[in-house]
Amino acid sequence: MEENSLTYAIEISSWDWEKTPASVKQLVERMRQEKKESEQRLADLEAKYQELLEKINRTSKNSSSAPSTDPASAPKQQKKKKSGFGRGGQPGHKGQSRLLYEESECNSVIDHQPKVCKCCGEKLKGVDSNPYRHQIVEIPPINPIVVEHRLHQLECWHCGTLTRASLPADVPARGYGVRVVALVAVLSGLYRHSTRMVQSAMLSIFEIRMSLGTVNKLRFEASDAVESAVLEAKTYVQNAAVVGADETSFCQGNVDGCNAKNSQAWLWVAVTPLVTFFQITLTRCTDAAKNLLGENFSGILNSDRYSAYNWVDTQQRQLCWAHLKRELIKISERPGVSSNIGNTLIQQLEKLFALWYQVRDGTLSRDEFPQLVAPIRSSIISCLQEAADYEIGSQEKTPLAKTVRTCRQLLKVEPALWLFVTVADVEPTNNAAERAIRPAVIWRRTSFGSQTTAGSHFVLLMLTVVTTLKSQRRNVLEFMTQAISAKRQGQPTPSLLPQVPAPAVAVKNAA
Template structure:
């Protein structure tokens, strides 16, 4: 402890300090220690306050939280500018009329002809070559088709023993046909109904009575019929040139003893334009990511900055700018240097996406965009480096310390931010994977996950089938019926891969 410990700007000569009574010097030392401790506590409180403020102000704009979790204060209604036009379709707009069935698909066609003129009352005759068509669509009463098999038992006249007939080989012992199994799977996987809701829908709509246990049993049969289908889809995704990946937490119970450690389950997704693959694993580590993408993955990975994907080289990665934008906004909401750098980063990001949208619209050539993007890249990198050069303590929790750590982390993967500028077909965001995983999140919230490994497998397989078929505009119920029928007859299952010569670009343009 020295004579200037209190740092009040008052200098005391060595002789005066030496002449100060020992009790006074001891008191000064204790006061200095107390002030240092108070300063440290104040700094910690400010850091805690800033951390709490960030939590309070957390929205979908500055974090990975969903928009549905935003507080009312963050949900600002968008004010549309008045155009002066009336509501509805504008002149020149191509209208959309109701879908009409072909005449041959109609059960009955009734022609109605006016008898007299609505103006003068004269009788009318002749034919209208193009009459106005109005169709009434009705659903016939639905009743199940029940085929009863009676297994007779006969007694042998020679030995007296009784023998009962057995079911034919092509008759399934479950008591339900392939369309019922397919419908149970679709109601569960596509429409995300619970076991009890599936039971109720079958009874109310189709007149099919079924126990809750049988609903589960038919789900598992449908899941088993999709094993080879989903395996083929997995290989397709792993060998695709561009794959989007994402993951979200899932709940898997331990009723069957397959999750004795009661580990947190994770739902992973690999996305291509036409085929999507889901898997559920009891881990969020690199091994699960390798199982999703394949250990020898050679394509381009579009994902967020989660560390489980770090085994993929930076030259093969495009990191999501939507996640990066939220990081920049979070930095801009902190005080001091963080606010200035954050605002600069947000402006550069907005400028980059404005140019990117012009490239997609065809109003800016790719070569020009690449030159302008290089200027933006240099500016962003310079801003990140400026903050990263600040000296901070290893345990410092100030807003600036958080910003410094974030900027250093981004700089480590900075080359993976710009692949979309030069590689054709690569998007700057991971929105495709996030859109694909959203129905799974809704399913998780309504079902609270699964209780067994087989239940998780059913979820992953149905999500794979439903999402892929929707991308290809194929009928899910029809596909599931074929899959169950093929499994019961030991025939090859239908393929989930794109039919014919349809290319990814053709499907995207059609959508």
């Protein structure tokens, strides 16, 4: 029975109510209270149902979950329509062929000349100045180069003391050369091999025997060799004009006693076009973000909306629209008003990116872009404000309440959504940082993280070195060899910073 009907039936008039027996009054009050409690329980159950429904329907499209975690029931990506063309290169496509080594790089060159004509059998004459080149690449048998140093011990004729010779200064005390140490580091850091896999590869491919403990010692030697270069890279990134940042969970054990609370470790990345820096911490707080970017960071930060970056002014931030799109899809999948709000915002987002693709492809000028974005921005702000104006309780957990809170949060950081419109080198998404952190995620999954602080330190150093060198198209093994050699000889470590090409030297009339 509705409350109004109940009131009408019993509270016909104030005089009747006053004459109503106390027992009836108590019954009515109890019924009112029970009805109110039932309505509250129903609202709580509805909110819980919507919360569980969101969890069940969570996919990579409406959350930060990886595509590999999508349930089987998740809608699959629409397949592209068949073009009607056959497989392979199409007419007009510039083909790709095998790259040949220069003649100076060949160990030998063998010329083959035909003897007679394939048509009539007569002898041939002339010289072919442009013969067809066919190269065979082979790897010679790999045998380690072993140099034995024998330290003799001789007796003094005067006092009888035994004296043993010492190793020369240029001979390392460790029993492995710089290229072996560099190779162990590359197998671990670039190809993400485990300790046993590195041990197996060194034996089966290079016939070099080493224990598991030796593999770790060589890794730590490699870490020491690139330490200063990585610190230099960190300074470079912190002073860059535009930096992309992201973070992901990482596992660090307590074998060395440095993680007694078994805290969750976090791997952070800061990305620039040519230099990338990684760090691993036992916290995901603001202090870790400041250590990554530098407390005096003055560049532009491209990141998601994680609160640890909120100390950076909104005028210096570009929030990731890819993350925002997933949030809007989640809102659009909620019932009622939330669905309308989410769909409206997604429509404006699609208009925005249609323009952005034209700018990226060169079909729309940068000067026209801000003018065309202005009405889209105004529509998005209006929609967010309309949603934020809904009255909700502080503890309310309904789908609409979640939508309203999200829209209010977006309004606070709204200026940080549009920096890419006016600054040429800023991207609207944080894809660069997410691509950079992907190898680290694979490393974490295959190795289950690290067991010590030193192990985590090796991971962050090698990730920094490998990612930076790959972005500059430099050889990782060559760099590691140079760094380890320099460390053993007490020389400066080679730099990870972009190499400035030497200025061209003018050559006077050579003729």
